[in-house]
Amino acid sequence: MRQAIMAGNWKMNKTPSETKSFMSEIQPHAEGVVAQIVLCVPASNLAAAKEALDVIGKKTKIALGAQNMHFEDNGAFTGEVSADSLIELGVEYVIVGHSERREYFAETDETVNRKVKKALEKGLKPIICVGENLHEKELGVTSEKVCAQTKAALYGLLHQEIKETVIAYEPIWAIGTGKTATTQDANNTIKEIRRTIREISGNVADDVRILYGGSMNPENVGALMATSDIDGGLIGGASLKVDSFSKMMNY
Ligand code: PGA
Numbered sequence: 001m002r003q004a005i006m007a008g009n010w011k012m013n014k015t016p017s018e019t020k021s022f023m024s025e026i027q028p029h030a031e032g033v034v035a036q037i038v039l040c041v042p043a044s045n046l047a048a049a050k051e052a053l054d055v056i057g058k059k060t061k062i063a064l065g066a067q068n069m070h071f072e073d074n075g076a077f078t079g080e081v082s083a084d085s086l087i088e089l090g091v092e093y094v095i096v097g098h099s100e101r102r103e104y105f106a107e108t109d110e111t112v113n114r115k116v117k118k119a120l121e122k123g124l125k126p127i128i129c130v131g132e133n134l135h136e137k138e139l140g141v142t143s144e145k146v147c148a149q150t151k152a153a154l155y156g157l158l159h160q161e162i163k164e165t166v167i168a169y170e171p172i173w174a175i176g177t178g179k180t181a182t183t184q185d186a187n188n189t190i191k192e193i194r195r196t197i198r199e200i201s202g203n204v205a206d207d208v209r210i211l212y213g214g215s216m217n218p219e220n221v222g223a224l225m226a227t228s229d230i231d232g233g234l235i236g237g238a239s240l241k242v243d244s245f246s247k248m249m250n251y
Helices: 016-030 043-056 083-088 099-104 109-122 134-139 142-154 161-165 183-205 221-225 242-249
Strands: 005-009 035-039 062-066 095-096 125-130 166-169 209-213 231-236
Touching: 005 166, 005 209, 005 242, 016 043, 016 242, 035 095, 043 062, 043 083, 043 231, 043 242, 083 125, 095 109, 109 125, 109 142, 125 142, 134 142, 142 166, 161 183, 166 183, 183 209, 183 221, 231 242
Parallel strands: 005 035, 005 231, 035 062, 062 095, 095 125, 125 166, 166 209, 209 231
Antiparallel strands: none
């Protein structure tokens, strides 16, 4: 049985003080939640988030996530954040290769792979994003695209390392647009990703959590989570409000 993950991706939203308020407001809703809750906050807010989570206590099971990290340990990389710093700030998960980073910050399959390796080496769980754009969807090459991205991201990893990774299938045309992949399409593409992982690492594929992301909201979460292969969500817009995110954690 794979434990579900409900991960919020706040992107470049909220300040440290807003982050603290959110954490204390979400706390009563997070108690007893079966899924692993992860909140990926901006790097500038990680310390505030950790402080607030320490006050809330361990029973709420909210894990802290970052949205990016560098693949080198340290060095002349102005503006970047290292895995060691994330670890020291209490981070457990890190999003790698989000389509916005691939599009606006020149993230490639190669840098994604290097980041995944570094994250695992340091004990962080990478949430690796893959997904097709609208043109690729219309061409009917969704499966080819996401399977190639998955293979590239996992290249050179040991089977037990692959087990620690989380994949997020996020159709780019569905991100922030209010358009969601149909439940069946999302589940089928995720099955294809799992088949690809099986090719690389055999039965480890049954343990890897594969999430859906792209305009997931309190209305569609139930149907998506009722499928055979969708193990959770990477949630952008709907994770910014306590009300909608707590409904989704308790899908
Ligand atoms: P969205 O974003 O839920 O706002 O579509 C998802 C994401 O980009 O991770």
